[in-house]
Amino acid sequence: MKIHDISRPIYDGMYVYPGDPQPKFKLDKSIAAGDLYNLTLLDGCVHLGAHVDAPRHFVADGDLIGQLDLENLVGECRVVDVGEVDVVDRAALEKFAPKKGERLLIKTKNSDSTHPAHEVQIDISGALYLIDCGVRTVGVDGQSVGTPAKPVHDAVLGAKMGVIEGLNLKSVEEGEYFLFAAPVNIRDAEGAPCRALLIER
DSSP, X not given: OEEEEOOOOOOTTOOOOTTSOOOEEEEEEOGGGTXXXXXXXXXXXXXXXXXXXXXXXTSTTOOOGGGSOGGGTEEEEEEEEOTTOSSBOHHHHHTTOOOTTOEEEEEOGGGGOSSOXXXXXXXXXXXXXXXXXXXXXXXXXXXXXXXXXXHHHHHHHHXXXXXXXXXXXXXOOSEEEEEEOOBOOOTTOSEEEBOOEEEEO
């Protein structure tokens, strides 16, 4: 069994979605300063690094992170590589023939950079195609699943699709894996970080 960590580390100066706050760290307790233990404080939003969106992120009365179906985020999945495209539209996805109930992770050139100048995202034609195919979960290597953000999020979250953002698929080949991307259960939150793992068996 081989485990691929497809999470991005959370650190000061990391790439965040434009407009989101940068995480801030403070060592509140320090053994070096004479304390009994080390304790780090983290100030940041819940959409840092690899994370899961709940419908409440864009849907006013949508489910919160603790209400998600965890089977969307844990189970067999497929990684597909769309190559050098600048947008993941229907045409970019059709050759992979997404299947009903599938967990699909989409690798783009985002995974080649920690600070992409242009983030490749799914457009509304691609989002609607995934919904029509009955895809259960979509995972992306950008900080947002789609552009324009609201129509794409409204579509996939409204369809109760699992949404995982901020993955790092650089070292992962196309193929079948077992996915574990359960989010931290933060009460009343619309999203949460996860430690996303792919298990190759």
